[in-house]
Amino acid sequence: MNITDREHLRALFTKPTNYINTNRGDAYYRELYKKMERRLAELRAQKPVREAEMKFEEYLKVWELTRRDFLKWVSATTAMLMLPPQFEPLVAQAAEVMNRIPIIWINIQDCAGNTEALLRSYSPTVDELILEYLSVEYHEVIMAAAGDQAEQNLEKAVKDFDGKYLLFVEGSIPVGMPEAFTIGRHPKTGVEHVKHLAEHAAAVIAVGSCAAFGGVPAAHPNPTGAVGVMDVVKGKPIINIPACPANPANITGVVIHYILTGEIPELDSLLRPKFAFGYRIHDNCERRAHFDAGEFVEEWGDFGAKNNFCLYKMGCKGPFTFNNCSIVRYNEGTNWPIGVGRGCIGCSEPNFWDVYATERPIADSPIQPPAGRGVESTVDQFGLGVLTATAVGIGIHAVASALAGKKDKEENKEEV
Amino acid sequence: MYKKVKRMTVAMRIIHWVNVFSIVVAVITGLYIAHPYYQSMIAEAAAFKYVMAYNRWVHFIAAILLDVTSIAVAYLYFFSRFEKPVKKLIPNAQNIKEFVEVVLNLLTLNRRKNFDSSHLDSFNAVYFTILHILLFLMLFTGLQMYVWGLYHGTSSIGAWWPWLLHVATDWTLWVFGGAHGVRVAHHLTMWIILAWVAFHIYYQVWRTIFWREGDIAIVFGGYKFKKAR
DSSP, X not given: OOHHHHHXXXXXXXXXXXXXXXXXXXXXXXXXXXXHHHHHHHHHHSOOSSOOSSOHHHHHHHTTOOHHHHHHHHHHHHHHTTOXXXXXXXXXXXXXXXXXXXXXXEEOBSOSHHHHHHHOOSSOOHHHHHHHHSEEEEETTTOXXXXXHHHHHHHHHHHHTTTTSEEEEESBEESSSGGGOEETTTTEEHHHHHHHHHHTOSEEEEEHHHHHHOTGGGSTTXXXXXXXXXXXXXXXXXXXXXXXXXXXXXXXXXXXXXXXXXXXXOXXXXXXXXXXXXXXXXXXXXXHHHHHHTOBOOSTTSHHHHTTOBOGGGTOOGGGOBOSHHHHOBTTTTBOGGGGTSOOOOTTSTTHHHHTTTSSOGGXXXXXXXXXXXXXXXXXXXXXHHHHHHHHHHHHHHHHHHHHOOOOOTXXXXXX | OEEEEEOOOHHHHHHHHHHHHHHHHHHXXXXXXXXXXXXXXXXXXXXXXXXXXXXXXXXHHHHHHHHHHHHHHHHHHHHOSSOOGGGGTSOOHHHHHHHHHHHHHHHTTTXXXXXXXXXXXXXXXXXXXXXXXXXXXXXXXXXXXXXXXTTTSOOTTOTHHHHHHHHHHTHHHHHHTHHHHHHHHHHHHHHHHHHHHHHHHHHHHHHHHHHOSOGGGHHHHSEEEEEOO
C-alpha cells in the first residue's frame, strides 16, 4: 500500500455520518414514485436488448416459480431497498423490463464464487432467474462463445451499448504484476481489460470482496499487487458489493435500484450500498443476547456450542463487520455463518483475510507492527513485553539506587 | 528547618484519584471485553444476566470519567490559577536545562541535583503530558469503536451524537488502517499506559526516599516539604 492509497481510503472513510433515513416523508416518496414511473415507461418503450426470446411470465413458468414466489420476492426486495410498500408494483415492473439493461460481467483474479453463489442455489430462485433474464452480453463463466467469437461478442457489446451497459467486475486486479492475469485470444491484462470496459460503462459494480478491496489475492504478502476496482477505475460511478461471496440479494437489489431510478443507490464511506451494508452484523445477530450475558462457546462441540452461545471467543468478527447477512441470510434466507454455528470472518471488510479471518478474537490474533510484518505475537504478548522492559528498567534503577544512591543528608547543600 | 510547599490543589487531587480509579476499572473491564477471561457461571437465562453488558457499561462509565477529567486537565494546562503546566512544556533554554538536570538526577542516582524541586519540573510536566496524549488516543479510538454500534446514524439522544463521533474520530480509521487497526491500537495503548503507570509510581516513591521531601504526600495532602535555606 502506498501513500496515495491511504489518501484515497481517508477520503472514503471521512464522512460525517452514515445516517440511513428510512422515512423521508410523503412528498419525497410521491416525487420518487413519479420519477420511477417515468423511468419505467421509458424503459418499456425501448426494445429489449435481444429481441424478445421469452416474456418474463413465461420464464417464471419454465422455472416452475409461482406468481406467489415472485410477489414474495417483490415484497422482500422493496423492503430491502427501504421503499414503502406502495412501491411494490414498480419493483415488479422493474423486474419485467430488466432485459432492457445490457450487462457485461468480467472475471479477473477470482474463484468465480460470486457467480457460483448466484447459480448454485438449492432450487431456482427469483434472484437467479433475474440473472438469466437480464441481458447479459458477456459473462466468461456462463457464456457459450469462446476464443475469437467471445472477443467479437465483447467488442460488439461495447460498441453497441457504449455508455449504457453496467459493468460487473468479479475478482481483484493485479496492478503490481499485470502479467499475472491475461485473458483472450489477443491477450489483455486484467488492468487493461477493466480500464477499457469501465471507460464505456454507465457504472461499474464490483461484486465480491476481491473486486471491492482486493480480497484474498491481496492478502499478505500480496505477490501480484492486487487491488480493488475502485483503486483502478476513476471517474465512473462505482458500487462495491463485498462479501465472500456477495449475497445475490444485494446484487439484484442494486440492479433493481438502477432500473427504477437510473442512478446508483446511496453509498456508505466504502462505496457500499447503504441499504445492504448499513447494518453491523453484531447488532442484528440472533446470538447477541448470549454476548451480553457473557455466555461464550469455549471450544468446538462444548455445551455452549450445542446451545447456540456467542461465538466471540471462537473468533467471530461480527462486531467489526457491516453487512446484512444477519437479516437477509444466504440461499433465500436458509442460513448464514453464525446460524450454522461458526463465527463471522468479516469477509465484507477491507483486508479481511489478513486481519479478521484468524478464527480467534483480535486480542489473540498475531499483530503486525509496522516495522516487522508477520511477527507472530499478540497484542497482549507485545504489551507484556513493553511492561516487562519497563519493570526491568525500574528494577535495575532501584537496585542501583539502593546500593549507590545518595540520600540528602541534613548537611547536604542544595543548589537552588 | 523545612518549609511547607503547596503542590496540588483539591481539584487536581480529585482529578488524580478519579484518573487512578478509572484507569484501573477500565483495564479490568477492557481486558474482559477483549477476551472474556471468566465465565458467567450464573444459572439464569441469557436475558437476565448481563455479564458482558455490565462490563461494557462499567468500561464506558470509566471512559466517560476519563474524558471529563481530560477536558478539565486540558483546560487547567492553560488557565490554571495555581500552576500552568504548559509553561513548563515550552522548549525554551530554561525548560530544556531543567529537563536535562532532572533526568541527570535520576540517572546519577541523586548525586547531582541542580534544580529547584519545590515546584513542578519540566521532566514531570512532559511525562504527565505523555499520559494525557495516551488518554486522548484512548478516547478517540474508543469512541470510534463505540460509534460502530450506532452505524444506523441515530441514537436515543438524537442524530447529533453519532454525527459528532464520526466527525471527531473517523481519522483514526485512516491512521490505524481500518477497524482492526483501531481495535489493536486501543488495546496496545492500554499496555503503554500500564508501563507509564509503573514508572510513575516508582519515580514518585524514589523521589520520596532519596530527596526526603515527602513527595509522595503531594497526591494525598497536596503539600510537600522543602528544606528552607
